[in-house]
Amino acid sequence: QVQLQESGPGLVKASQTLSLTCTVSGGSISSGRYYWSWIRQPAGKGLEWIGRIYTSGSTSYNPSLKSRVTISVDTSNNRLSLNLSSVTAADTAAYYCARDGNYYYGMDVWGQGTTVTVSS
Amino acid sequence: QSVLTQPPSVSGAPGQRVSISCTGSSSNIGAGYDVHWYQQLPGTAPKLLIYGNNNRPSGVPDRFSGSRSGTSASLVIAGLQADFEADYYCQSYDSSLSGWVFGGGTKVTVL
Secondary structure (H helix, E strand, O other): OOOOEOOOEEEEEOOOOEEEEEEEOOOOOOOOOEEEEEEEEEOOOOOOOEEEEOOOOOEEEOOOOOOOOEEEEEEOOEEEEEEEEOOHHHHOOOEEEEEEEEHHEEEEOOOOEEEEEOOO | OOEOOOOOOOEEEEOOOOEEEEEOOOOHHOOOOOOEEEEOOOOOEEEEEOOOOEEEOOOOOEEEEEEOOOOOOEEEEEOHHHHHHHEEEEEEEEEOOOOEEEEEEEEEOOO
């Protein structure tokens, strides 16, 4: 059974880069059938899709974040990464990674999430 | 302002049937992209509840059902229970944004 676990600093200073890792266990990130997405959720608010990556390395990003986001995959260590640059307080949120089955299947496996606070 | 529109809240008595709407546009639901629904219990990660408009993953009770028509979709909970109190989100793909979009979420309260 595939499980996802996010990790990274819980506190990031404004203007710096937020870097998170999502480790995949119980299955290969290179299975070829799935995308891998990042989603965030400010406290008390709704879900916002950040972007996703296919195992080929092909990426797509939310246009509102595209200029600041980089998602990458490390197949040898079965993990994906999220970098979000020039952060502000508006980037304070819980960040989730999820296995993305694309149009028909949705996101069927989610990590537990990690909370990141941007401090001034 | 979310691309997909959901009512902020719905409520009902135990055993009652409730419905949550999700309204999109011609670039997402109306374009034929499938709708997915997620349940988020307090303090937990979202969980896939319905995929492909009307399919339940293994383990999801058949009290939950989904449908899609035109530019909208609906989630029906038939027979509310206390442990169904949660936030529910719809999701679809948007061709104008070339990515996933979510509804703003609906809080379900059991009276």
